[in-house]
Amino acid sequence: MYACDKPGQQKDVTYADSGFIQDYSVKYPFDGDGVRLLRVRADRDGKVQLLASDGLKHLSEGRFLHPGSVVTDNTYRFMSAKTIVDMVLCQGEFVYLDQQVVFSNAWSGRLFVEHQLAEPTAFAANDAQEFLVTDGSALHFIRNGAVLWKGQIPGKGIVQLVNHPEDRTRFFLLAPDAVYRFITTTNALEKIYGGDGLMSFDVDARHNQLVVGTSDGYFRCDPEQGKVVGEIEKKLPWTEITAVKVIDGDPWFGTPKGAFVIKQDSSIAYYAGERWLPGDQVVDVAIGPDSSVLLLTDSGLGVIHFTAMTLHEKAMYYEQQVRERHIRNGFNATLVGMQNGDLSTGYLGDSDNDGLWTSLYLAAEAFRYATTGEQQALDHCMESLDAMARLYDINPVAGFPARSFERRGMGDTRDVLSDPERWQLAEQPDWFWKATTSSDEAIGHIFAFGVVAELVDHQETREKAIQLIDTLMGHIVKHNLYLVDYDGQPTTWGRWNPEYVNAFPTNVGDRKLNASNIIGMLQTAYYFTEKPLYRETAFDLMENHGYLENLLRPMEEIGKAPDGADDWSQMLSSAWNHSDDEMYFAGYWGLYRYAFNDTLKAKYGIAIRDHWEAERPEKEGAWNIFTAITGADDIDLDEAVWYLKEYPLDLVQWKVTNSHRKDIEPLAPNFRGQTIAEVLPPDELKISRHNANRFTLDGGNNGAAENSAGDTWLFPYWMGRYLGVIGAPVSE
Structure with a gap:
């Protein structure tokens, strides 16, 4: 009885997982105490060298999520005697400009040409070893080891020289007022x-x-x-252009507010903030x-990698991230207390929503197990389900999580923890438990327990999930549809x-939300326990108390409470609540899949798609x-895949700022909290869970925490795999 049919999927609504390009950054901070970083190049062997105001630098250590550093380059120890003012590549080799000569350590050190300028500032080279200084x-102009030509530019002075990469006979020079x-x-x-x-x-x-930045x-x-050619382009993340480089046909731009690239399809990828740059x-x-x-900045180097x-490979990376740093007593937890993104300084923090975040991770691993049959996924399910079960037996209130x-x-004593009103001493030695449990916890529990009970083909685990459903719902029904805490009072x-x-009032979201959630919860309980009480309670709510009408109310009718409404209603409806969205969707699993009959299921489907x-x-x-x-015939599958691809590998809570951008279209303040016309990619936003507004432009926590991928990414991915809208990796 437990297996529901999967939605019928057509071949053209399944994403074929054939691969994409994932970007990530390795950072190399630099604290030079007045030393300026000027130039960066990588030679044909992959050595990265930086020119600073006090000489040459190179990179030490550094890997993803573990920054390296910029240090003095002593590879050629006598280079410290040189006063180098510029550095370029010629035939893939480093070539330097100092106060007397153009020279290189390549080609057996044979290149050594006096440029005959007293105060050189810049130069360019072509692959014929010709130089313009x-x-x-x-x-x-230098050719064959000698100055062949001398000239003069009037005006404000040359700031940059480049050679045409496909025509070595042409050099271009940029002055503030001319090319x-x-x-x-x-x-x-x-x-x-x-x-x-x-x-x-x-x-x-x-x-x-020529691509000219102004x-x-x-x-x-x-x-x-x-x-x-065309018009000057100003619809950019920032318009003050400090550096331009065309790479594989795509122009990259450096600015005082990060860097960006304009891709062949005219989309912009923006790299700013400490997720990407020092x-x-x-x-x-x-x-x-x-x-x-x-990307060389005044504070160090950011190396943007593309792999x-x-x-599925991204999922496996995230699976490892969760297991290495985000499991606390079986809970899916956040690594907090970090210092400037240093993973080694963090600790696993507790949360008011440990049960909810773990529910989403538990559901993810259940979807994974149902899709792949991997023992590891089952092991993870069993571990997190056990943590969830302990929420019920660590406190003295029967059925209360x-x-x-x-x-x-x-x-x-309770005052050793940060929230003495919530924390209670457990009868079990050495433990506290956290009270005041909320509705988002309850709906998360029922969702995850239902997924496990339906999809995990392991008798002990399935029976445990069903028992937990009955335990929680038994408590709620017994207490007249309230969660009653240790003090005998309903939680807030x-x-x-x-x-x-x-x-x-009918247009306040909590009326629709709570009705939708409780019907889904009661249906789940009846589906797996077959206890008539749960069915009878649900139909009583729908037929005698308007809960069906409540939950079917169109979203367009949800808004601020009318004038004269009570203060609680006014507070709850001051703006769109994105935590409510998470609660709605968690409840939709039990609402739709375990519907009492097909007539109700059809109505529920309309409500879900309206939302x-x-x-x-x-x-x-x-x-x-x-x-x-x-x-899935008409869900936004392309956007869902875009979301999964664009989500950053780096889940540290770095500070992110986008409100300054000139490539976004601001909207007037509105109930939905939609700040701009088109949402930005996930890797340009602050790290947040599914209960956040994705139109929030600024935020983050200065590298003080790392989120778990268990709820943020693995949950939608493995659900998509189970539902058939995301395919298994395609063998190339």
């Missing part, structure tokens, strides 16, 4: 563009154009005639080893009684995938 106004071209075959120097606020540029060989946007320029003031951009991109992986439990630690949020629920329509702008992967329980 400047002091800001004078120009010297020049130098032809090596004729020694012809020509001004091809005049303007203001020019800051950096590069050659886009694919389109045979103090307010960028433009493209024809390198032959100097004509501007600092946001980008001074140089370069091609790195193994298809990486080097091919499938969603604690929020969490924790060791007593330093003593045996554990209330599903009609006297409470129907006291809300999904309201959620679509957020492109929330979990809710898109969850809606597939009603049939």
Whole structure:
């Protein structure tokens, strides 16, 4: 009786997991005490070298989530005697400009040419070992080991020189007010563009154009005639361009507020904040080893790596992340108390919602086991289900789930913990338990227990899940649809009684939410226990107290309480509550899959899809995938996959800022809390759970915690695998 049919899936609504490119950063902070970082390059062997105001640097250690450092490069110890002012690549080798010469340690050190400039500032090279050197106004062209030509640029001074990567006879020069071209075959120097606020540029060989960054946007320029191609582009994350580099046909831009790349499909990927960079003031951009991109900032180097992986491979990385750092007594926990993102400094914190976050992880592992049959997934299910079960037996109230439990630690009184009103001494030695359990905990428990009872083909585990369903729902029904705490009083949020629920105006979300949740919970309890009491209670609520009408109420009718409503209603309806969204969807599993009859199931399906329509702008992967329980023919599968792909591998709670961006379209304040017209990718937002508003532009916690992937990512992925909207990895 326990197995429900999967939604029928068509081949064209299943994502074929053939792989994608995942980006992540390895950071190398630098604290130079007044030393400025100027340039970064990687040679043909993959060695990364940095030029600073006090000499050459290179990288020490460093791997994903474990930053390295920028240190003095003593590889060639006599280089410390040189005063190097610029560094370029020639034939993939490092070449240096100092006050007297252009030289290199490559080619047996044979390259050593006097440039004849007193105060050189910059130079460029082509693969013929020809060099164009400047002091800001004078120009010297070097060929065959000698200065072949000398010239002069009037005006404000040259700030950058580049060579055309596919035509070594053409050099281009950038001044704040002009672009020049130098032809090596004729020694012809020509001004091809005049303007203001020019800051950096590069050659886009694919389109045979110059990409010119300015103090307010960028433009493209024809390198032959100097004509501007199109309009100056200002719809960018930030418009003050400090560095430009075209890499594999895509222009990268450094700014004082991070870096971004404009891809071939015109989409923008923004790299800012400590998830990606040691600092946001980008001074140089370069091609790195193994298809990486080097983003040099005033505070160090960020190396953006790109690796091919499938969603399944990403899932396996996250599975390991959870097991290594996020299991606390079987709970799915957050690593907190970290210092600036250092994983070694954190500890596993308890939460008011330990039961909820663990419910989502437990469901994820149950979906995984039902999909793959892996013993490891079953082991994880059993461990977390045991932690959930202890929530019920660690406190003295029959059928009441604690929020969490924790060791007593330093003593045996409640005040040693941060929340003495919630924490209670357990009869079991050495433990506290956390009281005041809320409705989001209850619905999370019933959801996860139902998934385990239905899908995990392991008798002991299944029976344990069913017993827990009956335990919790028995308590709720016995106490007149309330969660009653150790003090004999209902908890603040554990209330599903009609006297409470129907006291809300019809457009206050809690009236719809609580009705939807309790019917789903009662249906789940009846489905697995077959106890008539649960069915009778549910039908009494629907037929005699309007709960069916409540839960079917369209989302467009939900809003602020009307004038004159009580203060509680006003408070609860001041804005859209995204925690409510999580509670709704967790409840939809039992509401839809365990419906008492097909007539009700059809009505429930309409309500679920109505809610999904309201959620679509957020492109929330979990809710898109969850809606597939009603049939996946027209869910936003592309957006769900986009969400899973774009979610960052780095789940540290770094501070993120987007409100300054000039490529977003702000909206007027609204009930939904939608701040901009189009939601940003997950890896450009702060790390948050599914109960957060994905239109929140700024936030984070300065690297003080790392979230678990158990609820944030593994839950929607494995649910999608079970429901058939995400396929197994495709063998190449």
